[in-house]
Structures are given as structure tokens and as C-alpha cells.
Amino acid sequence: MSLRINKMIFATILVAAFIIGAFSSYLWVAGYYASLELNLPEKPVISVHSFLTSAGDSSFFNITILNPSLSPEEIKILGIYVLTEDGISHKITLTNPSIPGSGYAIKVGESKVFTCFWNWINYTGQRISIAVLAENGSGGTLSAILPLIEARVTDFLLDPERGSMFNITVMNSENSVAKIKLTSLSVIADSSVYSVATQPQLPLVLEPNGSISLTCLWNWTEYQGKTITIAVITEQKYAAEITEFIPQYVVFNIEEIKFSLDDPSHFNLTVLNSEYSVIPLNMTKISIRLENGTLVSPLSVDPSIPHMLDRNSTITFMCRWDWSAYRDKELTVTVYTEQGYKTETTYKTPA
Known part of the structure; x- marks a missing residue:
């Protein structure tokens, strides 16, 4: 009987101690927050966090903007900028949700995710700073490292x-x-x-x-x-x-064009593959461009083409083409090779 009474007294004392301790803790916490309340910001101070982007899509990134519950009022976001390591400030002109000219309002205690459409691929692997400007409070900044794609x-x-x-x-x-x-x-x-x-x-x-x-x-x-x-x-x-x-592998030139006044049915064409060329050239085609841009070809060429021209060598072709209707006109003659080289010159026919 005495043991049971002692247990009841002990339990009563223990409960009383818990109550007193809890009340004391409440007074301490209340006093702490009361002291904080004296230093609450006069203007909203935003928090910028949670940078997110995709290594597979460099056209955007996401950030979260928070107007803390201790802010005195809603805040208006005016714009978002990115500062890159080269010292350039990039204004983000397109976001989702969009930021109107009057600003985007975020209420007290509210956070908002913004998708910022800006292609960061030229700054891959670099550190950037993101700055958020606010109309009626302190803006926020966030530093982030972009994914490396090299x-x-x-x-x-x-x-x-x-x-x-x-x-x-x-x-x-x-x-x-x-x-x-x-x-x-x-x-x-x-x-x-x-x-x-x-x-x-x-x-x-x-x-x-x-x-x-x-x-x-x-x-x-x-x-x-x-x-x-x-x-x-x-x-x-x-x-x-x-x-x-690109080195100078081939020096390939038209050295001379001769038109005979006595015989307008042909002209002679002398071509050089220089001693400075590193390869012989296989000439495969000769064309004539008229003043109006029309392309024509000789009826025949002697010696015939294709024709191989060694280094440090020249050759003269007799090109059969009647130029009597094109006296005193500018013609552009081009010689093509199998290896992709060509040479051309513009010449005025005799009057």
C-alpha cells in the first residue's frame, strides 16, 4: 500500500516537472522570436535557389524564386540576368511564366519556378551568376556551374x-x-x-x-x-x-590564248603545270563562258583530252570553236582537272 502511494507521488512530481519544463521552453522560444520580430526586414528580400538544366538541351534553365514568410509584403520581379565568366551580362528576354513590364508579383511565403530561355552552350562547363531584380525589395543572386559538353x-x-x-x-x-x-x-x-x-x-x-x-x-x-x-x-x-x-600543292595556269584573224574557226590555248606543283595533272575538260554567261565547249581539242600534264611542263591545245560571231567580246576560258584543280582566264577576242 505504501509502495503504491509512493509511485503515485513520484508520477505526480514527474508530470509537474514536464509541465514546468515545457512552459519554460515556450517562454524561451517566444522570447527568441519576439527579439527577431524587432529586426524583421522593412522590404522584401527574395531567395533564389534550385538551379536546374538539362545537359541534352542547352536552350533553357530553371530557377526557383522565394518571397520568404518573414517578408513584410509581396515583391515584384522585374527581370533576370546571367553574368558569364567573360564579364558579359545577358538579359533573359523570354521566361515562363513571362515577366511583364510592370513586374511579376510573388506573394509573401510564395515560391515560383521560372524557366529561363537562354542558350548557354557557348559557356558549357563555366560558372555563371544569375541575378534577379526586384522593384520593391532586395534582389537575389545564385551561382551555378553549367554542364560540360566538349x-x-x-x-x-x-x-x-x-x-x-x-x-x-x-x-x-x-x-x-x-x-x-x-x-x-x-x-x-x-x-x-x-x-x-x-x-x-x-x-x-x-x-x-x-x-x-x-x-x-x-x-x-x-x-x-x-x-x-x-x-x-x-x-x-x-x-x-x-x-x-592549306599548302600550295599545285601551280596551274593558262599561259597564253591566241586567236588567228585569218582563221576564226579555232583558237590556241597554252597551259602550264609549274615546277612548284607536287603532282602531275590530268586535264579533263575545257569550257568557254560567253559575256552573257552561256557556257560552250570546243567541238574538238587537239591533242585530245583527257590529257596528263607532268610537273614543270606546258602544252598547247588547238580548240576548234567558231568565234567569228563573238569578235571584240570577252570570253572566259577554263581548264579543269581530274584532281579538282582548275585554271581560267578572261580574254577579249580580236575585232
Whole structure:
């Protein structure tokens, strides 16, 4: 009986202790928050967090903007900017939801995910800073690192015997976080851009640490002694480039054209394959372009073509073509070779 009474007294004391302890904790917490309330911000201060993007689609990224529950009022978002490592500030002009000119309102305690449409592929693997501007409060910033996608063009190869093509290798780096899809290839030469077909044909997909050799069907012979840039474009709009110098493999010229006043049924054409050329040339075609752009060919050529012309050699062709109706006119004569080289000259016929 005495033991039972003692247990009841002990339980009563224990419950009382819990109540007193809980009340004391409440007073301490209430006092803490009361002290915080004295330092609440006078204007909204937003939080920017949860950066998200896709390595397979560089056209956008997502961020979350929070107007904390301790803010005194709603806040209006005026714009979003991206600062890249090159010091350039990029204004995001398209978002979802869109940000009107008057600002996008976020209520107290509310957070909103914004999809920002900005292609970051030229800054792959770099750190960016995202700044959110607010009308009636302090804006927010967020630092993030973009996914690394790294493609390279290597092993540029020319064959003097094949002037209508060249070879390259395209690699997707082992450090890339995603596969890439090659969609087009261009050559930039003398400020002109040429779209180039390849074998195998594009598009082609490369996994990380993958590579492929491409034969590019483009005649480079007119750019001997010059520099060209080859650009491979991916579906993500990433451009992998290589700049290369094209050596002077062949010096091929028309040395002389002779028209006889006594016999307008033909003209003579002298062609040179220079001592500086590295290969003999197989001449396969001679054409004549009239002033109006019309192309004609000689009825016959003597000696006949195709005709091989060695290095450091000249040859004179007699081209049978009646030019009597084209006196005192400019004609452009072009000689073509099997290897892709050509030479041409413009000459005015006798009156």
C-alpha cells in the first residue's frame, strides 16, 4: 500500500516537472522570436535557389524564386540576368511564366519556378551568376556551374590528288556529361560560309569519349596558300572549330590564248603545270563562258583530252570553236582537272 502511494507521488512530481519544463521552453522560444520580430526586414528580400538544366538541351534553365514568410509584403520581379565568366551580362528576354513590364508579383511565403530561355552552350562547363531584380525589395543572386559538353575537331587531312574533299575527326570528350548530335558542317573561307556535305552523312550521334572520321565534300583548291576554318555544329548549337592552313600543292595556269584573224574557226590555248606543283595533272575538260554567261565547249581539242600534264611542263591545245560571231567580246576560258584543280582566264577576242 505504501509502495503504491509512493509511485503515485513520484508520477505526480514527474508530470509537474514536464509541465514546468515545457512552459519554460515556450517562454524561451517566444522570447527568441519576439527579439527577431524587432529586426524583421522593412522590404522584401527574395531567395533564389534550385538551379536546374538539362545537359541534352542547352536552350533553357530553371530557377526557383522565394518571397520568404518573414517578408513584410509581396515583391515584384522585374527581370533576370546571367553574368558569364567573360564579364558579359545577358538579359533573359523570354521566361515562363513571362515577366511583364510592370513586374511579376510573388506573394509573401510564395515560391515560383521560372524557366529561363537562354542558350548557354557557348559557356558549357563555366560558372555563371544569375541575378534577379526586384522593384520593391532586395534582389537575389545564385551561382551555378553549367554542364560540360566538349566536342573537338582534330586530324585535318588533305590529299593533293583529291582537291574536292578533305578528312577530319570529330570527338566528344570523355569529360562531357552527355552525348552530342552532329547536325551540320561548314567551312569559313575568305569571309564566306559554305555548307558542306559529309560521308557518312549527318546527323550523327557521339557518346562521351566517342569519335568519328568524316570525309568532307568541298573543293579546297582555290584556297591554296590561305587559312580556312571548319565548324561542326551540334543539335544543342555547340560549335566545334578548327583553323588550318592549306599548302600550295599545285601551280596551274593558262599561259597564253591566241586567236588567228585569218582563221576564226579555232583558237590556241597554252597551259602550264609549274615546277612548284607536287603532282602531275590530268586535264579533263575545257569550257568557254560567253559575256552573257552561256557556257560552250570546243567541238574538238587537239591533242585530245583527257590529257596528263607532268610537273614543270606546258602544252598547247588547238580548240576548234567558231568565234567569228563573238569578235571584240570577252570570253572566259577554263581548264579543269581530274584532281579538282582548275585554271581560267578572261580574254577579249580580236575585232
